[in-house]
Amino acid sequence: MVDRILGRGREAREGHEGRGDQAPDAPAADPKAAVWARVQLARNLRRPRILELLAVIADEFVELHGDRLFGDDEAVVAGFARIEGRRVVVVGQQKGADTEENVRRSFGMPHPEGYRKAMRVMELAERCGLPVVTFVDVPGAHPGPESEERGIAEAIARSVGLMSRLRTPIVTVITGEGGSGGALAIAVGDVVLALENAVYSVISPEGCASILWRTTDEAPTAALAMRMTADDQRALGVVDLVIAEPGEGAHADHAETGRRLKTAITEQLDRLAAIPVEVLVEQRYRRYRSLGAYAELAGPAPTPPVPPRGGLADRLRGLIEAGQRAIPAPLPVGRRDEPPAREDV
């Protein structure tokens, strides 16, 4: 089992070096520039999101509003859709086309009520026996104080838990930016598709760079190191299927992108519909249960603290470095001088 898991990782690494995958306008020789070009494509403002895609994919769409607890978060769109005769429930993040709409939609960064709306609608799907299709494109959950006050972490955790056991098929598509927990909260599926120029990461490349390289200038380096492209994610087993984008990229041709997605989504819906729900949920559990690479050593006790290689000063330096790596700059709040660890996720 370990070997199999390790195999995935190795495949990813080789895939990355071997394939020379690059965005259209990036020089082939520079993998960092190639990855960064993809990040830019994934973030392209004209990239189609759930509403633009549904306009192509769905024959019918009825949007539903509100989480029944606090309000309606327009950064998340949810509702009923009909895709070539199939009734489904759809959920996705939505940014605005202009500043006014972007303010209304919090620049596509959901608050807890957005995820709670998503959960309400997914539970409805389960009760009605409708499959769920999610469209993921989000820089991250909203990081502001209101978001924390209303429990963004609780909302993400609950949504992830709900999706892991939802007794109806779930097809997830990463269409643009898969920004850490804010993406994952609606991205737990029986099958995870990704558009060719989509990216998926545990933390934004800028966030990763500012923590590990101490400067956001190294964001492209971080993007490469995190292997966040759709192809790399497929090699890691996080994504199952990558869908090619037309021409310049999805932003340049919403209609063709939508048609390709529609084909892929209907294929998956039909395949999943044939699987008994008990089997489906067990397979989904196994899918996520097996993600992640580790080894299992025989023998009891972990390595005891080894005698110092150098003097005490060296050992202390080692400790200090060990402590620093997940610890970015000090916080603007609080008076303690123990710097706490901060990450997006």
Next chain:
Amino acid sequence: MPMKFPSFRSRREDYPEKMWTRCPSCEEQLFNKQLEKAMNVCPSCGHHFRLSATMRLSQLLDDGSFVERDPGLVSVDPLGFVDQKPYPDRVAAAQLATGLRDAAVWGTGRIEGMRIAILVMDFGFMGGSMGAVVGEKVARAAEGALEEGIPLVIVSASGGARMQEGTLALMQLVKTMAALERLRAARVPYVSVMSDPTTGGVFASYAAMGDVNLAEPNALIGFAGARVGAGTIGQELPPGFQRSEFLYRHGFVDRIVQRADLRQELAQVLRFLAPTQPWGKEAARG
């Protein structure tokens, strides 16, 4: 931004050279022996120092009752991740510094005589970050609790998901939540204890989702890094933002518990959660 020595020094027994620790909160000079006797809580101001996994276990469990499970799990390097150092070097340095193989330890033990499954995290190991090993241990702890029908206790101390494992670290949120959902479905109780810090993906998965959530005083608990938040949104942060008391006020923590009372409170809560009918697999089988 040098890491201050005290938070490490005070909890490691292997530096007898230094006998004093300065409290980062009240700046009092504390005799290490005295600090340890006070469960690593500053006797003058109540500041809760971070605890190693070992110390946490010994403070919570009945003497000699802990039996570690899956001690052999170690991280590998699925991405070939190199920042200023290769990831395997960072893991090796953390192992050297802590004597642990990764940032979590799980096993079974007794608390006031009640048998429980328990997982504790150690912030000293790469900021307590959650990669595949931590995720796997949480899942196995939940599955172990389910199998045996004993309550699960998790004490979190983590900066979040481990960046060096990329989205595979992110997927541990699903792995852990999926296992906890099964525990919940089988009506096996789970108590989450949040210590300083509990942030990011650990807070956004198992730490936030206890049947009962306890927190140590003034622990940093939050999702987004405050720096990220303030920078992105350009907003003033409310006082006490992302501290235990803030979470308590907003309804995400049941009780804030002083470390000296934690064992007793945990036992009390667990006694209330004790089943009136069979637990776990037995119950699930109906």
